[in-house]
Each structure stands twice: as structure tokens, then as C-alpha cells.
Amino acid sequence: MTRYPLYDPKTNVLQYLGANLPYRKFASVEVAFPIKISKWWSLNSQFTGYYNDEFRPYLDEVFALKIYNYDVKLNQTFTLTKGYTFNVFVTYESKREIVFMLYNPGILLTFGSKSWLDNKLNTKLSFITFLILMISG
Secondary structure, eight states: OOOEEOOOOOOEEEEEEEEEESEEEEEEEEEEEEESSSEEEEEEEEEEEEEEEEEEETTTEEEEEEEEEEEEEEEEEEOTTTTTEEEEEEEEEEEEETEEEOOOOOOEEEEEEEEEETTTTEEEEEEEEEEEOOOOO
């Protein structure tokens, strides 16, 4: 089952419709490298590659798609005193196109966190940027 968008420019309404996928093959490969640089500094890097081969219905047509994309994640953690952790987490997703949606590369940055109330509450500061474009035909 998949969902796809249907936009009506006359009414300015965007609907997400559902359909069964008649065919889909997919695979992913992930490689991670955790490194403990020092007692207070750790680094984890990860690369994931994706492959999708599918027939995707859209309205009265079925599209045969082969989609390749990847993401790269880098996480550096600095453990400080008094429950403070400075974390620099960056993830990059490659450009990918799914039927009539184009996902441009995006970045997620997490800067740091603080634990409170004996580690029962955790606060985090993040910044996310992604751009999704609807392609009309």
C-alpha cells in the first residue's frame, strides 16, 4: 500500500490517496563506523544506500520506477559536566524523486542537549531543512 498526492489548483486542495503497489523490490545497505576518540568525545558515522524497483500507480497510470538514493549521518557527542551533553548531529539525504514529488537534499542539525530531573527529562536544540516540490504534469 502506498499514498500519493493529488493537487487541485482550482480549489487549492491537496489530497493523499491510497493504492496497492502491484510490484516492488527494494534493498538497502548500511555501513556504520563508531569511534571513541576520548573519554568525553565519541564519533559515529553512517552511510546508507537505498534501491527501489517498483510499479507505482498514479490516477489511471502505472509508472515503472527505479529509485536510487542515499543518506549520510555524522554524530559527534561531547559529554560535559553536570548533565550537559554537546551533540553535533548532521544528516544529509540525497535528492530523490517519487512519482510527482521531488525531495531535494536536506540537512538535520542537532546542537546539544541537557538532562534534567535525574535524567527523566531531556531537552534538545535542533534545526531541520528539507524541501519537497510537487511536480505537476
